[in-house]
Amino acid sequence: MSNIMFFILHEVGSINASLQLANDLKTRGHQVTYVGLADSEELIKANGFDFVTLFESHFPKQSVQTLTGQGTLRRGLSYLRWLPRKYFIFRRFVDYLIAGGDEEFFAVTDKLRPDLILFSGGPYVEWPALMSFSRGIKCVYLCSTLSLRRGTGLPPVSSAMIPRYENSLWQSARVWLAWKKFNFENMLHFFGHRKCTRQLAAKYGIDKFTHDTVYSKDASVTLSEIIPFHPDFDFLSRPLPGQYFIGASICLERREEEFPWHQLDTGKPLAYCALGTYLWYGKKKYVRFFRAVLDAALAMPEWQWVLATGGSLHWDEIGTVPKNVLVVKNAPQIGLLKRASVMITHGGANTVKECILLGVPMVIFPLGGDHPGIAARAIYHGLAMRGEFTKIDGAKLRSLIRAATTNPYIRIQLRLMQTRFIDVEAAKLGVKLIESLLASGRCGDAEVGLQRG
Structure with missing residues (x-):
């Protein structure tokens, strides 16, 4: 059996989306360990998994809520003032990693010796993904929602547009505008992120951590993506390279709040x-x-x-x-x-x-x-x-x-x-996919998973 590591930034949605797959892997006899920031510890341990806290000096408990905006409304000038404060916090963190703080991460991977790491929680997980890639550790993204790409003819998942499946100029223009809006909002929200990613990659001598295709992605670091959704829920589209649908992967037995x-x-x-x-x-x-x-x-x-x-x-x-x-x-x-x-x-x-x-x-x-x-x-x-x-x-x-x-x-x-x-939940495609990835020469050679369309 294998050692599987989940690295998830503290988002309740991302954590909940991972629990059923983690449980299925554990049931199959694999060793499963969660690694992440201090805010995640209580929820992960409450669901029966080991947890290792990282980078607590930079991200103590209650810090993620402030950085990600969970539970806090920011709009207009408040939002614009918050963006540079957030950037400088992450800028200091990347400087820490470049100066040798990455050894904190490597000490954990050296101890756990993971055969595969699943990363989830947004663009910032690209940084530990780069660290893992530099040590030759297999890694993939575990998406908490649908992962759309430009070039498919579909709008981003932030858009309410429903395609009509006709080659009209008007629909193409609407899709194009939806992606432009999405790209601008992402560029604003994650200001400075790509620069930080390039600088961290340069430390490890990695200059080909991303590649452009006709289906361009939002992530700077290119990894295969595991999508915990049934593809039939999405709009009709051609299969995308490097994407694997495993079904809804809902943990019906997760720990929940007390209730009268x-x-x-x-x-x-x-x-x-x-x-x-x-x-x-x-x-x-x-x-x-x-x-x-x-x-x-x-x-x-x-x-x-x-x-x-x-x-x-x-x-x-x-x-x-x-x-x-x-x-x-x-x-x-x-x-x-x-x-x-x-x-x-x-x-x-x-x-x-x-x-x-x-x-x-x-x-x-x-x-x-x-x-x-x-x-x-x-x-x-x-x-x-x-x-x-x-x-x-x-x-x-x-x-x-x-x-x-x-x-x-x-x-x-x-x-x-x-x-x-x-039907797909019963098939346990997530476990089969992970075991296929582990058996393959590289992440991207798996033969398990549902396809779009």
Whole structure:
């Protein structure tokens, strides 16, 4: 059996997307160890895995939330002031690595002797990927969402566009503009990243850590990509080199929050509402949205409701709560989805996959990031209804819920996609892919995995 190492920047979505694959590898007898920043330790250990903390002097606990914007809203001048502060923090970190701080990483790899490292959590994992590459360690990316590339004719996953599959000049222009917008936002958000990457690569004498193809990628460091999605969820497209789909890879047994289950009325259908861990709007807009949810709940007393406010606001800031609504900060999502008749969601990749796997229709309110593209695919396949976060009211939400729960087309399409998800989950393609990568001469020679289209 082999030693497998997961290096994941602290994003709850990225960690959750890795847990089922890690569990399957562990069950097969492989040694699995997570390595990362201090913020990840509690969640990883709670799910039964060994964890090694790295670079704590630069990234102590609670630092990742500040650097990535999790739980903090930054817009306009606040965002522009934050960007250079973030850059100089990472600039100092890369200088530390170049000056010899990379030995902290190498000491861990020398001890663990990994046969393969899976990296996840955004562009910054390219730096430890370069370190691993310099020592000849096999490594791949584990994506937490769909990984789109330019040159496929599809818009980026940040776009709400649904392709019409016709060679029209107008659609080509829209796709081109969507990628230009995406590239500009990425360049701004990750200002200075490519320069830091080139300088670190130069330390190891690596000048060919990236290559250009007709399907150009966002990552500077080119590695094969493992996509924990069923390719049938994506829009139709040609297979992409170096991408391997392994199915939804949802960990249904992951550790979740404590919850007052006894307060639920099990005789009523359950509507569950949660909007993820990131803040995309100001408090007033969240209050307005949650008031719309409560208004809908008040008008639908025959339903039981659970509302998870996350980090957006405290429960007592949304006003009077109807008797059929239970408001919590965080909720055990898998446990609730097993009982839910509908979910009101932001359209995060993991949440949408979990709803499909458990057969729960959705009303999606995309907030940012990959939400518009994930929502667009859910709408395209007839799995959900979509609303506008800033324009919703109780009456509109009731109408969307009725459509999501009573439309026979949504019910049939959801059942078909759920069956595809379940079949692939049972096949354990992720484990087969990893073992194929381990047996191959290099990462990129595997013969396992689902294809697009």
